[in-house]
Amino acid sequence: MSDALERFEKGLREVSEASAGAFTGRSTEQALRDENAKLVGPNGQLTQLMKLMRELPADRRKDLGQQANALKAEIQAAFEGALDRLARAAREAELTGPALDPTLPGRGVRRGRLHPLTRTIHQLVDVFVALGFDVEDAPEVDYASNCFGKLGFPPDHPATDMQDSFFVERPGGELDTVLRTHTTTVQIHQMLKRPPPMAVICPGAVYRRDDDATHSPMFAQIDGFAVDEGLTFAHLKGVLTAFVRRLFGDEVPVRFRPSYFPFVEPGGELDMGCVFCRPWEADAERTRACRVCKGTGWMEILGCGMIHPVVFEAVGIDPTRYTGFAFGMGIDRISMLRHGVSNIRLLYENDARFLARL
Numbered sequence: 323m324s325d326a327l328e329r330f331e332k333g334l335r336e337v338s339e340a341s342a343g344a345f346t347g348r349s350t351e352q353a354l355r356d357e358n359a360k361l362v363g364p365n366g367q368l369t370q371l372m373k374l375m376r377e378l379p380a381d382r383r384k385d386l387g388q389q390a391n392a393l394k395a396e397i398q399a400a401f402e403g404a405l406d407r408l409a410r411a412a413r414e415a416e417l418t419g420p421a422l423d424p425t426l427p428g429r430g431v432r433r434g435r436l437h438p439l440t441r442t443i444h445q446l447v448d449v450f451v452a453l454g455f456d457v458e459d460a461p462e463v464d465y466a467s468n469c470f471g472k473l474g475f476p477p478d479h480p481a482t483d484m485q486d487s488f489f490v491e492r493p494g495g496e497l498d499t500v501l502r503t504h505t506t507t508v509q510i511h512q513m514l515k516r517p518p519p520m521a522v523i524c525p526g527a528v529y530r531r532d533d534d535a536t537h538s539p540m541f542a543q544i545d546g547f548a549v550d551e552g553l554t555f556a557h558l559k560g561v562l563t564a565f566v567r568r569l570f571g572d573e574v575p576v577r578f579r580p581s582y583f584p585f586v587e588p589g590g591e592l593d594m595g596c597v598f599c600r601p602w603e604a605d606a607e608r609t610r611a612c613r614v615c616k617g618t619g620w621m622e623i624l625g626c627g628m629i630h631p632v633v634f635e636a637v638g639i640d641p642t643r644y645t646g647f648a649f650g651m652g653i654d655r656i657s658m659l660r661h662g663v664s665n666i667r668l669l670y671e672n673d674a675r676f677l678a679r680l
Contacts, residue, residue: 326374326377326378327378327379327382327386329374330371330374330375330378330386331386333367333371333374334371334386334389334390334393336367337361337367337368337371337393337397338393340360340361340367341361341393341396341397341400344357344358344360344361344397344400345357345358345400345401345403345404348404348408349408350408351405351408354401354404354405354408357401358397358398358401361397362394362397362398368390368393368394368397371390372390375387375390437677438657438661438669438677438680439542439653439654439657439669442653442656442657442660443525443542443544443653445569446523446525446544446569446653446656447523447525447544449564449565449568449569450523450546450565451523452568453561453564453565454521455521455522455523455546455548456520456521456522456523457522457523457524457525458508458511458512458522458523458524459508459524459526460502460505460507460508460511460512460524460526461502461507461511462501462502462526462527462528462529463490463499463500463501463502464499464500464502464507465498465499465500466489466497466498466499466500467498468507468510468511469481469487469500469502469503469504469507471636472510472633472636472637473506473507473509473510473584473585473633473636474584474585474630474632474633474636475584475585476584479584481503486503486530486531487500487501487503487529487530487531488500488501488529488530488531488539501528501529502528502529503528503529503530504528504543504545504650505524505525505526505528505543505544505545505650506545506585506648506650508522508524508545508547509522509545509547509585509629509633509648510633510636510637513549513633513634513637513638513639514637514638517639518549518550518551518639518644518646519548519549519550519551520548520549520550521546521547521548521549521550522546522547522548523544523545523546524544524545524546525542525543525544525653526542526543526544527540527541527542528540528541528542528543538654538666538667538670540670541652541653541654541666542652542653542654543650543651543652543653544650544651544653545648545649545650546648546649546650547629547646547647547648547649548561548646548647548648549629549639549644549645549646550644550645550646551643551644551645552645553628553644553645553646553647554628554645555588555628555647557647558626558627558628558647558649559578561647561649562576562592562624562626562649563576566592566594566623569656570594570597573602574594574595574597574602575594575595575602576592576593576594576595577592577593577620578590578591578592578593578626579591579593581625581627583625583627584630585627585629585630585632585633585648586625586626586627586628586629586630586647586648587627587628587630587631588627588628589625589626589627589628590625590626590627591622591624591625591626592622592623592624592625592626592649593620593621593622593623594620594621594623595619595620595621596609596612596614596615596618596619596620596621597621597659597660598612598614598615598662599611599612599614599615599619601619621659623651623655623656623659624649624650624651625649625650625651626647626648626649626650627647627648627649628645628646628647628648629645629646629647629648634646654666654669657669661680663680
């Protein structure tokens with residue numbers, strides 16, 4: 323007990339001596355706060371000293387506790403007074419310093435602008451609206467049947483696996499709901515809502531379990547389709563050729579290649595001439611050296627085809643009377659091509675320095 327008492331009394335004297343000139347000559351607020359922390363902060367001298375209170379003799383605790391509290395209040399008053407003097411000195415310097423010239427021009431406000439993906443969506447929508455398409459939306463959380471079954475996906479298709487798609491467990495435990503894997507679900511919703519003829523596009527976010535330089539777990543797509551009597555693949559080729567040329571220029575060549583998608587038959591992919599090496603300008607050496615198109619002169623930009631009869635049957639439309647075509651593309655990919663972006667993650671990291679350059 324006597325040892326603790328001796329250490330406590332000695333500690334009080336040391337803290338009192340240290341606080342006497344602690345705030346003198348400090349010219350910044352941070353310096354004042356640092357000195358205050360050394361004395362009464364969480365690890366300060368007085369704070370550590372107070373941990374000895376339980377070891378003090380019972381008949382001395384009250385008296386020594388009052389002394390410690392008085393010293394703490396004294397330090398706090400000195401600290402606040404030093405802060406006040408510093409603030410008054412700064413204000414005095416402002417009032418007595420050189421006068422401001424109110425005739426100087428003000429500093430301009432740096433205004434923001436739309437994200438590159440949003441601008442790309444607006445450009446794509448403008449093109450298709452001009453071609454006669456309506457703009458609609460579909461739920462981002464949807465029944466798996468709308469994402470897969472009604473679009474002709476077989477039950478064992480890889481996209482229906484948990485490792486490929488984000489399934490959402492409902493309160494009852496059912497796993498029949500999914501974050502939509504493509505905006506193609508707009509076909510099901512619109513065909514159930516209204517009768518043909520119709521031409522619709524749907525831009526929006528989609529979700530898949532992909533994450534690398536060219537894939538993101540969340541990305542943007544735009545899907546479009548048209549249904550009417552007598553529509554053929556020629557109509558699809560005309561619409562998509564017009565789309566590419568209005569977006570990238572009349573000189574850009576296009577080609578269609580056969581491909582498979584569960585919800586179209588026949589299906590294909592649309593390639594356009596590489597806008598980086600511009601092979602139509604007959605510079606073969608530049609095309610061979612192009613890393614974007616890997617020397618082929620072509621870039622794949624979307625999938626398309628004639629709507630499969632099983633899709634019409636799933637929504638109650640007569641496939642013997644009506645035909646239709648559909649197409650879908652990644653908005654991120656179009657934006658990357660237009661701005662020369664090599665990694666899809668750059669579009670989602672919200673680095674203002676990078677986005678300001680696009």
